[in-house]
Amino acid sequence: MTTQPAITARADRRLIRPHHRSKRFVLVQVTAPPATRERDRLPVNLAFVLDRSGSMSGQKIELAKQTIAAALEHLDGRDRFSIVVYDDVVDLVVESTPGSPEARRNAVARLDAIDARGSTNLSEGWFRGAEQVATHLAADGVNRCLVLTDGLANKGLTDATELAKHASELRARGVSTTTFGVGADFDEVLLQGMADAGGGHFYFVRDAATIRDHITSEVGETLEIVARDVELEVVAAEDVGVEAISPQPTRPRGSRTVIGLGDLVAEQVIDVVLRITFPYGEIGRETGVIIGLMDRDSVFAAGGRATASDARLSWAYADDAANDAQERDTDVDRAVASQFAARARQEAVRLNRAGDYLSARRILDSTGRRIRAYAGRDPELRELVGELAAEGDTFAAPMPAMALKEAHFASANMARTRDAQGRSLKRRG
Amino acid sequence: MAPSDPRYSLTELADLAGVTPRTVRYYMSQGLLPSPGASGPGAKYDDTHLGRLRLVRRLQREHLPLAEIRQRLAGLDDTAIATLAEAPAAVADPQDSALDYIRRVLGPPQVQPNRHLAMKQLPLRAYSLATEPVTDVPIPNILSVEPAPGRSFERSQWERIPLAPDIELHVRRPLPRPLAKQVDRLVSIARDLLEEDPS
Numbered sequence: 001m002t003t004q005p006a007i008t009a010r011a012d013r014r015l016i017r018p019h020h021r022s023k024r025f026v027l028v029q030v031t032a033p034p035a036t037r038e039r040d041r042l043p044v045n046l047a048f049v050l051d052r053s054g055s056m057s058g059q060k061i062e063l064a065k066q067t068i069a070a071a072l073e074h075l076d077g078r079d080r081f082s083i084v085v086y087d088d089v090v091d092l093v094v095e096s097t098p099g100s101p102e103a104r105r106n107a108v109a110r111l112d113a114i115d116a117r118g119s120t121n122l123s124e125g126w127f128r129g130a131e132q133v134a135t136h137l138a139a140d141g142v143n144r145c146l147v148l149t150d151g152l153a154n155k156g157l158t159d160a161t162e163l164a165k166h167a168s169e170l171r172a173r174g175v176s177t178t179t180f181g182v183g184a185d186f187d188e189v190l191l192q193g194m195a196d197a198g199g200g201h202f203y204f205v206r207d208a209a210t211i212r213d214h215i216t217s218e219v220g221e222t223l224e225i226v227a228r229d230v231e232l233e234v235v236a237a238e239d240v241g242v243e244a245i246s247p248q249p250t251r252p253r254g255s256r257t258v259i260g261l262g263d264l265v266a267e268q269v270i271d272v273v274l275r276i277t278f279p280y281g282e283i284g285r286e287t288g289v290i291i292g293l294m295d296r297d298s299v300f301a302a303g304g305r306a307t308a309s310d311a312r313l314s315w316a317y318a319d320d321a322a323n324d325a326q327e328r329d330t331d332v333d334r335a336v337a338s339q340f341a342a343r344a345r346q347e348a349v350r351l352n353r354a355g356d357y358l359s360a361r362r363i364l365d366s367t368g369r370r371i372r373a374y375a376g377r378d379p380e381l382r383e384l385v386g387e388l389a390a391e392g393d394t395f396a397a398p399m400p401a402m403a404l405k406e407a408h409f410a411s412a413n414m415a416r417t418r419d420a421q422g423r424s425l426k427r428r429g
Numbered sequence: 430m431a432p433s434d435p436r437y438s439l440t441e442l443a444d445l446a447g448v449t450p451r452t453v454r455y456y457m458s459q460g461l462l463p464s465p466g467a468s469g470p471g472a473k474y475d476d477t478h479l480g481r482l483r484l485v486r487r488l489q490r491e492h493l494p495l496a497e498i499r500q501r502l503a504g505l506d507d508t509a510i511a512t513l514a515e516a517p518a519a520v521a522d523p524q525d526s527a528l529d530y531i532r533r534v535l536g537p538p539q540v541q542p543n544r545h546l547a548m549k550q551l552p553l554r555a556y557s558l559a560t561e562p563v564t565d566v567p568i569p570n571i572l573s574v575e576p577a578p579g580r581s582f583e584r585s586q587w588e589r590i591p592l593a594p595d596i597e598l599h600v601r602r603p604l605p606r607p608l609a610k611q612v613d614r615l616v617s618i619a620r621d622l623l624e625e626d627p628s
């Protein structure tokens with residue numbers, strides 16, 4: 001097996017201007033280490049939180065129950081699980097228990113008795129699930145609450161920013177949140193926000209038939225996690241600005257900038273795009289950044305040499321002529337363009353749903369124009385510009401809810417280095 | 430989480446602190462900075478050096494003479510220096526557990542007679558900023574408007590819409606639909622205007 005560096009970083013350009021606040025983009029690629037042996041995997045501590053409001057009745061709830069039963073088969077005595085169902089009231093169906101064969105059999109019997117009814121108290125169902133996870137928090141394991149819903153939260157806390165705030169607080173205390181939205185009627189902004197802030201994943205479940213695929217793949221990924229709470233830590237001069245334009249949360253830690261990547265599965269590859277803003281400077285002077293990679297269990301640091309887990313880049317101040325003539329790294333340009341396109345598409349989804357068709361088109365058009373300005377002859381970038389123009393027409397008229405959800409999920413996955421089904425991407429070869 | 434332990438060359442160290450390598454050498458000769466373990470071009474510096482160097486720069490910007498700076502630094506250990514150098518203040522991890530947090534939001538784990546009401550009536554400031562980690566999630570709670578009497582289930586609140594890294598728009602929701610549309614347009618136009626791109 002060839003050794004893959006854990007972190008690589010490339011800049012779109014290496015020269016900066018003396019009399020501008022130059023902005024340069026950096027593509028950071030992180031590759032997680034290979035899987036440990038099965039008997040060494042991290043224990044998982046999961047809560048399954050299932051919506052059983054009236055709209056879930058019939059095939060949806062039956063398939064969700066079957067899938068949870070099937071997912072339990074992957075757990076064993078090292079793991080813990082609990083099951084919570086909610087409509088307007090919240091029931092603890094299975095209190096947090098180790099995943100022994102007997103506990104799993106009992107859980108399946110209890111799941112059988114659940115049917116759909118009532119309205120949707122998403123927040124309390126979620127908190128009760130998180131409570132089960134938190135009661136037996138596995139210090140060395142993966143603690144996660146999986147929330148499945150097909151409708152709008154209409155009881156309890158329903159505000160998207162408030163729920164995201166709680167997800168982030170729980171995340172900071174060791175409990176992550178993954179969300180599954182089924183069908184056309186849930187709020188993808190709310191569920192995506194909870195998952196992003198909660199350090200988990202959001203899945204759009206098109207129809208009942210794909211419930212199984214998504215839950216199985218999420219549970220499978222929790223069993224494959226090799227590095228927890230992975231973070232990039234960027235050290236730069238005090239007057240240099242650093243932020244991620246990909247959707248990972250950026251926050252300051254003292255004079256450094258930290259970008260949270262969440263938990264990574266074996267050999268997962270994740271791309272992060274940074275925007276670096278430079279101060280004025282004298283021609284000839286160089287300035288740089290150091291991007292370190294760390295995680296809760298020092299998995300990356302254990303990889304070998306002290307230099308294995310950081311990447312260094314530097315830029316030089318040069319006159320405008322040299323800046324104008326400099327080479328660009330097309331791969332970085334493509335990564336930057338795809339992040340801005342994903343942002344524009346998500347914004348267009350929001351605007352279209354709000355009935356503001358002209359603004360939806362305008363944001364796609366203006367993003368396309370900006371990409372065209374640096375696309376040059378690159379076929380991939382030109383194709384993206386063409387796609388955005390075509391989508392502008394689609395978004396300029398009312399769109400069906402399912403089409404909006406498809407568009408949101410596709411662009412959200414692209415921005416987060418995940419495939420069309422929301423699964424993590426792995427190192428090639 | 431253990432911080433990464435970067436090792437800097439003299440040039441990198443100087444760059445990260447916004448000084449020239451010559452200044453670094455001068456500070457060392459003045460006893461403001463410890464020398465690196467090894468000497469010569471291969472010498473490596475660590476975060477202790479960076480923290481100390483940044484602190485010296487900060488104190489110099491306050492026009493303290495070097496002698497005074499040396500005196501102040503003499504009484505401080507590496508941890509204290511790192512803390513002082515890292516302004517704005519470094520963020521502490523939350524002090525309470527996930528379980529404490531959830532119970533504070535939900536109330537005690539027993540079944541309550543009317544738990545939905547209990548949830549709605551939970552004062553928004555109850556889970557406020559005391560032990561809060563800094564995140565980029567907007568925090569509407571501290572800006573929330575108390576419900577008007579008689580409308581206890583209709584809650585309006587301030588939404589913070591980030592437009593650019595240093596600019597945000599505050600909007601009180603819910604808004605009448607035509608106004609909401611105009612705000613959406615405003616956000617879109619403002620973001621267009623403020624968005625930087627790699628051209």
